[in-house]
Amino acid sequence: MKRPPKKAATDRSFVVALSRGLEVLRAFGPNDGLLGNQEIAARTKLPKPTISRLTYTLTKLGYLTPVPRFEKYQLAPAAMSLGYAALANLGVRHLSQSFRDELMQETGGAVAVGARDRLSMIYVGQARSSLTVGVQLDVGSRIPIATTAMGRAYLSALQGEERAALLRDMREYYGSRWPRIKDGIERSDEMVARYGFTISAGEWQDDVHAAGVALTMNDGTGPYAFNCGAPAFRFTEERLINDIGPRLLAMVRKIEAALGGTAAPLSRRTDKSENKKTKSGGKVARVVEGIR
Structure with missing residues (x-):
């Protein structure tokens, strides 16, 4: 709330x-x-x-x-x-289900949509397979905004006083940990501006890697955010940058078209002419995420 x-x-x-x-x-x-x-x-x-x-x-x-x-x-x-009534009235949850299922099958990752609840994102829809045994989250699960791909994608979609107020609340909550968390948020903002998506590689849980994309609705609801995550050994940083992130962004674009919302623009990194340049993206990913 x-x-x-x-x-x-x-x-x-x-x-x-x-x-x-x-x-x-x-x-x-x-x-x-x-x-x-x-x-x-x-x-x-x-x-x-x-x-x-x-x-x-x-x-x-x-x-x-x-x-x-x-x-x-x-x-x-x-x-x-x-709670059930609230879920039933979330059009984004129902309409995105087939898209989430499809991406889950394509990537082997768990694909979820979430909405903000104070300093957390709460899962309102989830597609998960046996391949994502390390990601034990379901509808109703909460994850922090500050350190997750879904949360940071959501934060990147906020504007003005709404974003400033959330940042103040997080600074107060995290105390001495805030400078490091703030650095991660700033890196994610840069990543969204460059690629249209962000990633979290072990920043929330050591063994979980994920990409995140926000969706802002034209009817004033949201923003919502989607993620695609898996155990770290399945989703390396390089794969998050070169494969999972672009796929997730493309999925949210399709949902945007169906719902009339606004997703982050497709970045130049998703253009076929640029894809060959990103095959060495492991180093790029580490630099973007501040991991050297």
């Missing part, structure tokens, strides 16, 4: 109680079964008495199911239906 443009204390239109109730629901992650009031309080940083009132209310409304034996709660079907 994006932060409101004004502080809650000064924004008379901001409903604090509603915000806190939604924070309780957000406390439940994809791998969480049951959570107690104390665990929810720790995750939301709200007082436990407040959490007790909120979980009681959400239970009465049917969004939480109490489990008295353990004095804990789990998400009820009414809460989960909100």
